[in-house]
Structure formats: C-alpha cells, structure tokens
Amino acid sequence: AQSVTQLDSHVSVSEGTPVLLRCNYSSSYSPSLFWYVQHPNKGLQLLLKYTSAATLVKGINGFEAEFKKSETSFHLTKPSAHMSDAAEYFCVVRPTRPTSGTYKYIFGTGTRLKVLA
Amino acid sequence: DGGITQSPKYLFRKEGQNVTLSCEQNLNHDAMYWYRQDPGQGLRLIYYSQIVNDFQKGDIAEGYSVSREKKESFPLTVTSAQKNPTAFYLCASSIGLAGGLGETQYFGPGTRLLVL
Numbered sequence: 001a002q003s004v005t006q007l008d009s010h011v012s013v014s015e016g017t018p019v020l021l022r023c024n025y026s027s028s029y030s031p032s033l034f035w036y037v038q039h040p041n042k043g044l045q046l047l048l049k050y051t052s053a054a055t056l057v058k059g060i061n062g063f064e065a066e067f068k069k070s071e072t073s074f075h076l077t078k079p080s081a082h083m084s085d086a087a088e089y090f091c092v093v094r095p096t097r098p099t100s101g102t103y104k105y106i107f108g109t110g111t112r113l114k115v116l117a
Numbered sequence: 118d119g120g121i122t123q124s125p126k127y128l129f130r131k132e133g134q135n136v137t138l139s140c141e142q143n144l145n146h147d148a149m150y151w152y153r154q155d156p157g158q159g160l161r162l163i164y165y166s167q168i169v170n171d172f173q174k175g176d177i178a179e180g181y182s183v184s185r186e187k188k189e190s191f192p193l194t195v196t197s198a199q200k201n202p203t204a205f206y207l208c209a210s211s212i213g214l215a216g217g218l219g220e221t222q223y224f225g226p227g228t229r230l231l232v233l
Contacts, residue, residue, distance in 0.1 A: 009157070034221070043121075043207060043224035044160075090159065094220070105150075105222055107159040 002027045004093045006108035014116045019063075019078040021111045023091035026072060033074045034092040035065055038110075044090065050074060061085070086115045120144070121225035123208050128230045130195065130202060138193045138228045140208035147213040149191035150222065153177060154205040163206075166191055167213065195230060203232050 007022040025031060032051050036044040048059025055067045065076045074091060091108040121142045130136045142149065148167050152160040162175030166185040180199025185191055191210075195202045208225040 032220070036224075041205075041227065041229065043123075043226045044209075044222075045224070046221055049221060104162065107161075109157060109159040 002031065002093055002095050002104075002106050004091050004106050004108040006089075006091050006111050008111050009109065010112050010114065012114040012116060013081045015083055016080050019076070019081045019085065019113065021076040021089050021091075021113065023074045023076065023108060024072055025074060025091070025093045027093055027095050029095055030069075032094040033065075033067060034094070034105075035059065035063070035074075035076050036090045036092060038088045038090065040087075047076070047089075081113075081115045083115050083117065086113055088112050121208060121210055121223055123206075123225035123228050125228060126226070128228055129233050130230060131233050133197045135194055135196050136230070138195070138206055138208075138230070140191045140193065140225060141189055142191075142208075142210045142223075142225075143189060144210055144223065145188070146210035146223075147188070148211045149185070150209040150211075151175075151181070151183065151191070151193045152207045152209065154207055154227075160207065163193065202230050205229050 003026045005024045034049045035047040037047050038044045047063050048057045050057050050067045058064045063078050065074050067074050088110045090110050093106045124139045150165040151163040154160050161177050163181050164172055164175050164183045166172040169188050172183050172185050182194045206228045209222040211220050211222045
C-alpha cells in the first residue's frame, strides 16, 4: 500500500535561517512525488515534483527537495526562510502503477511553517 | 488566462438542504477531482472523473454526488445525507489519468462550506 508521512505537523524558523520539512513515503513502485504549498484559505500551488529524473529537484521560490530511495524520503529545504514562506506544505505521492485500477494522489497531513521575524 | 475557478468562495447550508459547489476549468484537462480538507487531516478524495460522462467514487463519497456533462465542469452536490459537511472543498484537474510520470494536479481556490 502507498502512504506518505510528514514527520512534523508544525515547524518554526527565524527569518533568514534554513527550512527543513520532512516527508517519508511508502510505495511498491517508484512513485512520482510532489510538494505543494497552501496559504490560508487558498488552493494548493505546486512547488516542485520528482519524476525519476534528477534526484535533486529545484522548485519555485528557492525551494528544493532531494529524493533518497534508500531512505524513502523526499524532504523539502530552503536555505533562507522569508516571511512570505509562512504557509502549510503538503507532500504528495502518486504511484506510477495503478492500485485497484486507478491512479491516486496520496496526500500527507501537512506541515505548518511559521516564520519568526 | 488558464486555470480553475470555484464558486462560491463561502457557502452556507441549512439543515436538510442540498447545496452545489461549482468547479470550472479552461485547461483542456480530461481528469477532474474533488477533495475535502479538514484541519490536521490533509486532503481526502471525494470523487474523480477521468473523462466526460464518467466518474468514480473516492475514499469518502457518502453524502456527495457529482456530474460530468461537460469537459470543463465538474459540480459537486453536498446532500442532506452528509451529516458533517463543514469543511474546505478543493477542486483539481490534471491532463488525464493515463499514468504519465509526474502528471501534475492543478487546484482551484476552494469553497468553504459552513452549516447554519
């Protein structure tokens, strides 16, 4: 069965310090992996995605994530946090083979990032 | 300007009432999805549609219904059978459920449903 676990429900960092949001996945086959950001009362915006090409993926707004198959992880990082980064972040796994005949996106429960001035 | 629109932004439901949430996309996508978001639970799939005139139940379909009569539109009805409808509802679309690597979902701005 496929699943995704975001290890921290809340993360607080000071402005200008690094950000690390952790995500572990479980999948029978090599999945596609995504990070989305959601600002309050808004829809989800794609930050970056991994699709079995380069293991280090660069996204928008200075974010990047590294796919580590041996650790089944896809952690999101940013070298220097900005106040505008305060939001909720979702890690999503999409198996590349169907389960019960369908392809589904499986969402983590989210990590709320707080940036302190 | 391509994208997904949802309306209304806020919706109030009275006891025993059915309400319909609108979702429209002009991205020419075949697949569309409805998710429910509750605090601390991530997104849960209600219904999805791979193509016009076809749709499938997701993980929490009870108390909801959908239709897909046009490619651009995928309305969601929250029926009176849904006893706990208060949530944030998100519509999404993607090119198609063909399983292509890295197929991305694009999301609308959401509708917040509240019970009076």
